[in-house]
Amino acid sequence: MTAHPAGQFSPGQATAAERDFIAGVDAAQEALRALFAPTPLQLNEHLSARYGAQIFLKREDLSPVRSYKIRGAFNFFRKAIAAGAEGRVFVCASAGNHAQGFAFVCRHFGVHGVVFMPVTTPQQKIDKTRMFGGPFITIRLVGDIFDQCYKAARDHVEATGGVMVPPFDHADIIEGQATVAAELVAQLPEGVTPDLVVMPVGGGGLSAGMTGYLADRVDPSGFLFCEPEGAPSLKRSLESGHVVTLDQVDNFVDGAAVGRIGDLNFERLRRFSAEQTLLLPENAICVTITEMLNLEGMVLEPAGALSIAALEELGHDRLAGKTVVAVTSGGNFDFERLPDVKERAMRHLGLKKYFILRMAQRPGALKDFLALLGEEDDIARFEYLKKSARNFGSILIGIETKRPENFVRLKTVFDEAGLRYQDITDNEILSNLVI
Structure with a gap:
């Protein structure tokens, strides 16, 4: 897809290549209706009120397999079978x-x-x-x-x-994923054009397809790509001008934890600026998962929550008055992960911290420590790490509270009491060893 010159974008001015791509996506969408109806495009009142904007959610978490991935797979099979691969x-x-x-x-x-x-x-x-x-x-x-x-x-x-069906780096997969954009164009209220389209990025198939289909409808600056901080394959590639393979990947956001964006997908996305790629902390994504579950009854996997988490990062001032479409890409959430997600969310919000304390080994020492806690402070974990010390012992303690500012008071009280402590909440190496 070719880029429109800066400042010269006009809706409806598609290039020949863009028109051919759009026609292919429309054909794929028509064929896809044999499999399932369009996923909803919903105006979310909660998010719209929070940001003073029109926030639409494209609910790919409501597809038959609870993600958009069925689209690319269907289109790949459809074309492969038509080409004679049915017996393979x-x-x-x-x-x-x-x-x-x-x-x-x-x-x-x-x-x-x-x-x-x-x-x-x-x-x-x-x-x-x-x-x-x-x-x-x-x-x-x-x-x-x-x-x-x-x-x-x-x-x-x-x-x-046999026939290998790639997850994202193939023209037929990209074309299939672009049917998300084809549906939302038909579902938007008449005369409404998005000011901002927010998409999660893993291998890049969804974003390559959607930006291609919407190229003559949305200003190039109106696309925002979201990646987890631990897997910034698109952002690093855009910064370098070529595809970058990451040395390490944090797999927490498993649906978007890709170490190398697809080569074909990057070619279609390289026209965008690295500043249009927003990196989101994994723990911030957990806040979105728990909030949408509790307030909206939406079950989102970490990758599916990326685009909504991005709205919080942008904030009211940057979203007010705009029409925004955010793609919730998947809802395959394993509820066995919920305790970890809640833990991460509380740590991100500043409502839970872990300390290693040096406590005197004498009668009444624990009672004295408990007297330092406030009415809203609760001990969530308490464990002796070193039980054989003669005079002092090291203790791992997890504290939950109702307001983050309570920890400012608590640390002041610790200092005034002469208590030696270390806050290990954000020390990834140490916390992973002992928490």
Whole structure:
């Protein structure tokens, strides 16, 4: 897709390549209706009131597999089968949404597929993939990490002459994911054009597709890409001018934790500025997950909450008066993760902290310490780390409170009492060892 010169954007002025892409997406959307109806585009009153804006949510968490990944998989299968691949075995490597979309589409077309997953994949994801694919899929658990699993899938394709279905880096996948944009154009109120379209980014298939389809409708500056801080593959690539492979990736936001954005996707996104990519702390995303669950009854996975978390980062002043579309990309949340998500959210909000204290080993020392706590302070964890000290012992303590400013008072009281302590809440290495 070509970029419109700065300051010269006019809606409806698509290039020939953009028109061809839009036509392909429209055809994909029409075919997709045999599988499921459009996902809703909902005006969210809670978020709209908070930011003084019109905030629409494109609810991809309400697709048949609770993510947009089914779209690209369907379009890939549709075209591959039309080209004569119906008798071949389709293969994918995934432990998440791509596997579930792949399985659903295998059953729809009545073709056999093999899903490679790491041995470490949670049983819940294995069971859901098997449920969607039924007798049309075989699941193989190989390797401890995704790279080993992916290599096994590639080897299987080469050995059997199968068809590899990539998760994001393919023109047919991009075209399928772009049907999200085609639907929202039809769903927006008449005469309404988004000032800002907010999209999560992992491998880049969704953002490459949506920006392509909306190229003649939304100013290039009106796109915002969201990545977790621990996996900034698009931002680093835009800053460098070429695709960058990250040395390390934080897998907490598993649906967007990609170490290398797709090559084809980057070519379609390189026209954007690195400043249009917003990095969000993993713990801030947890705040959004818990808030949307408690207030709106929405179940969002970490990647699905990225675009809403971005609104909080932008704030009222930058959003007031605007029309915003935020894509909630997925809702495959394992509730066994909820305690960790709540913990991370409280730490981000400043409502929970962990300290290592040096406490005298004498009768009444613990009672004296408890007297320092305020009425809104609660001990969530208490553990002796060093029990053999003669005069002093080290203690790990977790404290929850109702207002973050309570910790300012608490630290002042600790200092006045001559209590030696270390706040390890944000010390990632130390907290991971002892918490």
